[in-house]
Structures are given as structure tokens and as C-alpha cells.
Amino acid sequence: MKTLNDLNDGQIAKIGSYKRTQGVSRRLMELGLMPGVTVRFIKSAPLGDPIALDVGGRQLSLRREDAAQIIVQPV
Amino acid sequence: MPKLANNGVSSDRLRRVALIGNPNTGKSTLFNCLTGLRQKVGNYSGVTVQKKTGITLIGTERVEILDLPGTYSLAATSPDERVVVDALRGEVENLDRPDIVLCIVDATNLQRNLFLAFQIGQLGVPMVLALNYWDTAQKRNIAIDIEGLKEKLGIPIVPISASRAEGITELKDAVIQALDEKPKLISPTWPESIEEAISGVRSELPEPVSARIDDAALMRGIFESDEEIFKRAGASGLETQEALEISKKALFKGGLNPANAEAVLLYRHIKEHVEPCISARDSSRIAGSESIDSLLTHKVWGLIAFLALMYLVFQSVYSWAGPFMDLIDMGKSVVQDTVSNVLSGWPMIESLVADGIIEGVGAVVIFLPQIMILFFFISLLEDTGYMSRAAFLMDKLFSWCGLSGKSFVPLLSSYACAIPGVMATRTIQDSKARLVTILVAPFMSCSARLPVYVLMIGAFIEPRYGAAVAGAVLFLMHFVGLLVAMPFAYLMNKYILKTPPQPFLLELPSYQIPKVRDVMLKMYSQGKEFVVNAGTVIFAITIIIWALLYFPRTESVEIETREAFVSEIAAQNGWTEEFALASIHEDEAIVAALDHKVSSAFIEQSWMGRIGKTVQPVFAGAGFDWKITVGVIASFPAREVIISTLGIIYSLGGDVDEEAGDLREAMASQKWQSGPKAGMPIFTIPVVIALMVFFALCQQCGATLAVIAQETSWRWAALSFGFMTILAWLASIGINQVGSWF
Numbered sequence: 161m162k163t164l165n166d167l168n169d170g171q172i173a174k175i176g177s178y179k180r181t182q183g184v185s186r187r188l189m190e191l192g193l194m195p196g197v198t199v200r201f202i203k204s205a206p207l208g209d210p211i212a213l214d215v216g217g218r219q220l221s222l223r224r225e226d227a228a229q230i231i232v233q234p235v
Numbered sequence: 236m237p238k239l240a241n242n243g244v245s246s247d248r249l250r251r252v253a254l255i256g257n258p259n260t261g262k263s264t265l266f267n268c269l270t271g272l273r274q275k276v277g278n279y280s281g282v283t284v285q286k287k288t289g290i291t292l293i294g295t296e297r298v299e300i301l302d303l304p305g306t307y308s309l310a311a312t313s314p315d316e317r318v319v320v321d322a323l324r325g326e327v328e329n330l331d332r333p334d335i336v337l338c339i340v341d342a343t344n345l346q347r348n349l350f351l352a353f354q355i356g357q358l359g360v361p362m363v364l365a366l367n368y369w370d371t372a373q374k375r376n377i378a379i380d381i382e383g384l385k386e387k388l389g390i391p392i393v394p395i396s397a398s399r400a401e402g403i404t405e406l407k408d409a410v411i412q413a414l415d416e417k418p419k420l421i422s423p424t425w426p427e428s429i430e431e432a433i434s435g436v437r438s439e440l441p442e443p444v445s446a447r448i449d450d451a452a453l454m455r456g457i458f459e460s461d462e463e464i465f466k467r468a469g470a471s472g473l474e475t476q477e478a479l480e481i482s483k484k485a486l487f488k489g490g491l492n493p494a495n496a497e498a499v500l501l502y503r504h505i506k507e508h509v510e511p512c513i514s515a516r517d518s519s520r521i522a523g524s525e526s527i528d529s530l531l532t533h534k535v536w537g538l539i540a541f542l543a544l545m546y547l548v549f550q551s552v553y554s555w556a557g558p559f560m561d562l563i564d565m566g567k568s569v570v571q572d573t574v575s576n577v578l579s580g581w582p583m584i585e586s587l588v589a590d591g592i593i594e595g596v597g598a599v600v601i602f603l604p605q606i607m608i609l610f611f612f613i614s615l616l617e618d619t620g621y622m623s624r625a626a627f628l629m630d631k632l633f634s635w636c637g638l639s640g641k642s643f644v645p646l647l648s649s650y651a652c653a654i655p656g657v658m659a660t661r662t663i664q665d666s667k668a669r670l671v672t673i674l675v676a677p678f679m680s681c682s683a684r685l686p687v688y689v690l691m692i693g694a695f696i697e698p699r700y701g702a703a704v705a706g707a708v709l710f711l712m713h714f715v716g717l718l719v720a721m722p723f724a725y726l727m728n729k730y731i732l733k734t735p736p737q738p739f740l741l742e743l744p745s746y747q748i749p750k751v752r753d754v755m756l757k758m759y760s761q762g763k764e765f766v767v768n769a770g771t772v773i774f775a776i777t778i779i780i781w782a783l784l785y786f787p788r789t790e791s792v793e794i795e796t797r798e799a800f801v802s803e804i805a806a807q808n809g810w811t812e813e814f815a816l817a818s819i820h821e822d823e824a825i826v827a828a829l830d831h832k833v834s835s836a837f838i839e840q841s842w843m844g845r846i847g848k849t850v851q852p853v854f855a856g857a858g859f860d861w862k863i864t865v866g867v868i869a870s871f872p873a874r875e876v877i878i879s880t881l882g883i884i885y886s887l888g889g890d891v892d893e894e895a896g897d898l899r900e901a902m903a904s905q906k907w908q909s910g911p912k913a914g915m916p917i918f919t920i921p922v923v924i925a926l927m928v929f930f931a932l933c934q935q936c937g938a939t940l941a942v943i944a945q946e947t948s949w950r951w952a953a954l955s956f957g958f959m960t961i962l963a964w965l966a967s968i969g970i971n972q973v974g975s976w977f
Contacts, residue, residue, distance in 0.1 A: 190308040190310065210741070212743060219525075220743070221741040226739065
């Protein structure tokens, strides 16, 4: 089971579901990280954390800790 | 008599428009475009959220614009978002409910931006929609069927390009029309389970409580599992829990997850009803930004570019402001001298005006160059989109102690001066992270501490251990505060604010060319606000300290000092006292020495001197005598004051600086007059270190306190003061005690 945290630079994946649904997930979903949405892992910051994603043409950055909550299906 | 405006509404209450939108939608640019210099900045009472209002002229009517904090959602997870909902519902103290909302959305990212618009629409506030970045959308062949969209949403929609001031007239017309017609956004048709949740909750709540919550508020309560809404209506904890339980069950029964029901339903609605009006989305915008980022957030080059930029920002505040500050200082001296000459017949008035009032004005104005230069760079960094990249690069260094990468620039600035540093925390949206950053900022070693370090190291460390050790000590002193600040931030977050885990979300907006007007307006408004709010307090503190150092001024002190001085000169030279009295006036150096002795005597018996002697036992553990104690206390309004105060106390006059040889000698020759250590030097190495660490950790800056109060509240300013002072006191005692064992 892969999470958003496990992707490599440039890899594209489809968001599946969230491991924990409380708290963190609402804010991420409001920003468009909805199940079914395709995202591209752009890169991680020079110090390894956080990561940058392409979500529907926008660059969003989140910490690896939060990214690890999101199960993805690489495409 | 209130005159009637052409709309027939009494003009003593302006009609009010709330401006709202996602971050990075060009909201500030639109706000500046509408209001220009007619802006007012303040705080919402009780929270550290900035409140901006302005006036715009539409036809002949003056309309008030309330610029709400940028937010992605109304779900209140932070005080900023709570303020947005409260302001829209008219539940903020001294703030009327807005007549309409002007919602600004990014035309190139309509889906996500409309999420917020639908949430606002659900509250029942009339709305006008401004589609910003219309030019960019067209360049990228994003075709939006505005007529179709108007039909789906039921509200006026105006395409604009705020940065080029295009579409503003049309937008103003739409706003004025909407103020009369009150068009409302057509809300999605909610599934039955939502209706069931609402009626279920209503039947669970006692009648009077239920009556106080309207359906719009109830829906927010259900979607967010927000207890606050129920509690405010007077529901007990138990009733709130049960109501939320019922709503969750109803949602589950309808196949919805209460944690994300709103996001799922709204995005489904947007997909079905809004997306058909948009065609051809391409992502060339992100491609452009990404190629810049391949350099600016690169593992090596990105960090180098970052360090170079930050060095530039730091230098600008630390050095470039110098000449302006010198100029202000010089101007102040000229005015002081002039006034002194004019008022020389009235010594008390002369001192009040020169050392109190003019000094106080100078103490405020002196900070303006640093504040305005820093905000020049901050505006550039923010408006280009680089600020988010800086946060992206630095986040890892700060995340462990509950801060984020956004704390970097404010903390770096605080190394020059905590005042612009604290004001720079406005770039941090999350208000708890902002509060913690504000509280740790004064720990950073600001430039006012440098003279103290230079004096102490130059007088005691360098002569004994050489230049290399002296340099190392000076370097280390700059990290003392940082070493304390990070764990402090960690503990603050964990135990005092008890911050629940928040996802760190950072949008990396597309790079943009900043607007000159936005940059200038930011510099102007920050400077103005500082002078008006913090400036008043700084001025008052300066006057109070002046009074403590001046009063009580009994003539007898001067006479006694003179007599003692004359007898001393007479005895030294074998003269009669009459001859000594006559001859000392011929030698300027002796006259100056006498004046310095008189000043020293005055300060000793002033209120400040008496406080110093009374308080001295408190600092005995740190090895400070009453003179150092007076210096320490007199420098609570501003650290650098210790140099001139010590100069006066050691009878060298107040014009000494930290490089002065005679001040160093005077300090080195100070010995205990009595007590167990009689005859021993006062300034031992442990005392010197203790004193430097005291200055490193103590909150000795009235201006910083005033700015903390301006940005948060006096409660937090008091906490900052109390905590830092006690910490500095304990540390100085600990260092002296431990150091004395060796």
C-alpha cells in the first residue's frame, strides 16, 4: 500500500483514501486533494521535508508526516 | 444632521463590503486598487488577527471595504478562520455585519476557489464574484462561459485583472448594484441526510438554544463538528456532544463521512455544475514556475540562492538603515542643543524637553528606517511568491519545535532588531505559530545588545585571553538566545498553547512581478501603524524613565558634591579652598570632571538610583553591585542605555561609547567597598559573563514590548517580559555561582 510519501520525483498518482479521516484530512481535501484526483510529486525540499505536489495545476507543499496519511495508486 | 446619499440611505453609516478570497488570489492588490491610501489597520479584539478596512468611492457614495484574512475555507480550525466566519455573520464586537461579500477568485483555478464561495453563500450573505487573473486565463486559453456561470450561481460575476486595474469600474458598478439588490448565491441541493441531521440536532437541543442557531450556523456546526457554535448559543457540553452524535449518525446513514462530507459534496457540486462552464485547462503556468523552481528550490543552488537573499535582507536592516538612523540621531541632537540653549534658564523644563520629549520622539522615529527597509524586502519576497519558497526550504529546521518555515524571516530580522522582526510575523497566517514566533523573536541577539557585548568583552575578555577568544565569545553570545528560544517554542506549543496537530499546508504560488504600489503601500502602512500604536507607548516610557532619573533633584546634592570636589582639589595641591574654587573654573577638564561628578551624585540619589540600591540584593547572587544594578534597571526601556548610564555613574559623563578606554578602565578598577568581598574587583569573569547573558536573555526593550502588545495584547507582552526577565535573572545568578567555583 503506497502513500503520497512513497512517491519519487516526477511520479504521477491517483489519490485513493485517507488513513485517518479526522483533523488533517478535511483541510487537505478542501485544497483539492480529493479521492480520485490525480497528483504529481514534484520534489522534496533540500532538507528532505516537506514535499511539493502538483494538484490540478497548483503547487502545494505538505509535510511528509501528513503525506503519509494519504494512500495513492501510482499511474 | 446626517445628509442623505443618492441611494436614500443615511450616510452616517457607510455601507459595508467584505472582501474575501483564497490566499494568492490578488486580494491585497484589489484592496489597494479600491482604497489606495484610505486604509486603516488594526486588530480584531482578543485575537492576533489583523483587521484591515478602507474606503472606496463608487460614484458619489463612500463604501467601506473590510479586507478579511485570506482563507481556503470557512471551517474554523484557526483564529483567523474563526474571525472570517464571525465577521461574515456579524458576530464580531464593534463590527457590523457586511451588507454584501465581494469574493475574489482566481480565474485560472476556479474549482478550488469556488469551494470557499459556496461556503460563504450558504451563510446567506449576498455576493458579487470577481474573477481575477482574467488576462492570464485568456492567455492560457482557459475559456469560461461567464453567462452560463452567472446562471448557475445566480450572482453578478465580473472578470478583472487587479494588477493592471482592468475591470475595476465594472466591478464597482456591480458592487453598488448588489448593495441594493442583494443577489444571493444559489446553494447546492443538499442530500436528505443533511436535512435529517439538521432536524435531528434541532430536536435534541432545548428549544431556546435551537432558536438561537439559524440553519446556516447549524450546517457549519454539523460539517465541522464544531462545538463552539452550540456552546455560544447556550448549549451545555453534554447537549453539544449529543447533538453532534446525532448529526454524525444521520450523515453516516446517508453514506457520508462526517469528517469530509462538506468537501465531498461541494466538490461534487462544482464538478457537476461549474466545470461544464470551463473549457481547456492547461498547466503552462506551473511549468513556468517549475523551471524557476528547478533553480530556486534546488538542493544546492536553491540553498545558496536562499542564503544570499537572506544575507541581503539582513544586511539591509543591519547596515543600510545605519546612515538613516545616524541622520535621525544627528537631527535629534541638533534639536536638543537648540532647545537646551533656548530653555537654559529653566533647568527642569530644559531637561524634560530635551532628555524627555525630544529623546522620546527620537526613540520612536529611529526605528522607522529598519521597519520600512525590512518591509520593502518582505513585500518583494511575498509578492513575487518567493516567501513561500523560503518557508518550503527552511521548514524542516523549525517543524520540530512547533514553528514552520515561515518563522525564518521574522527571526532573522530580529537579529537586527526585534521590532521589525515582530511586525514581520504578519506573514505567518497561522495565529498560534505567529504568537510563538513573536514570543521567541526578542531572544534573537539584536543589534542593541552588541554594544554591551563589545564593552564587556573589550574590557575584560580581550585583555586577558586575547583577540581570538574575544571573537569566539562575541560569536557565541549571538547564539545564547537562539539556544533558549527553540526549546521555549517547543514547550510553549506543547504545554501552554496545546496546539493540536495541524497539517502544514503551503501553496507555492506562481511567480509574479510585484506591483510598486503594493510595495509602497505596505511600507507606508507598517511605518504609520508603528508610530501611531507602539510609538505612543515608547514615547511614554521614555518620559517615565526620564522622570525616574531626574527626580528628586535637591539643590543640596549639587552643593555638597561641589564642596567635596573643591576640598579634594585643595588638599591635593595644598591650596586654600578659596583659591581652589577660583582656579578650577579656569581648567576645562576640571570643570567637566566636576560636572560628571555632579551628574553621578544626582543619579545616585534619583528615584532610579534609590531603586538600584534597594533592588541590588536581588542581583547580589549574580555579583552585581548597586551601580551595575542601576545600569541594568535603567536599560529596561532600551539595552544600549547601559553604556551611557554606566558612564554617568562612574563620573565619566553620558557621552561615553562602548569603545571608550576610560569607561573600560573605570569598570576594571571598581572594587567592593564593604562586605565579605571588600577590596576585591567587582567585574570578575563570571560577573562579566553573567551580565552579558543577562542582556542576551532579558526583555529589556520597551519598544519591543509595545510592538508585541500592538500585534497581540498586553497580556502576552507582560508574559514575554516576565518570562524573559526571570529567565535572565536566574541564568545570571547560575553563571556567577557556578563560575565562582573555578
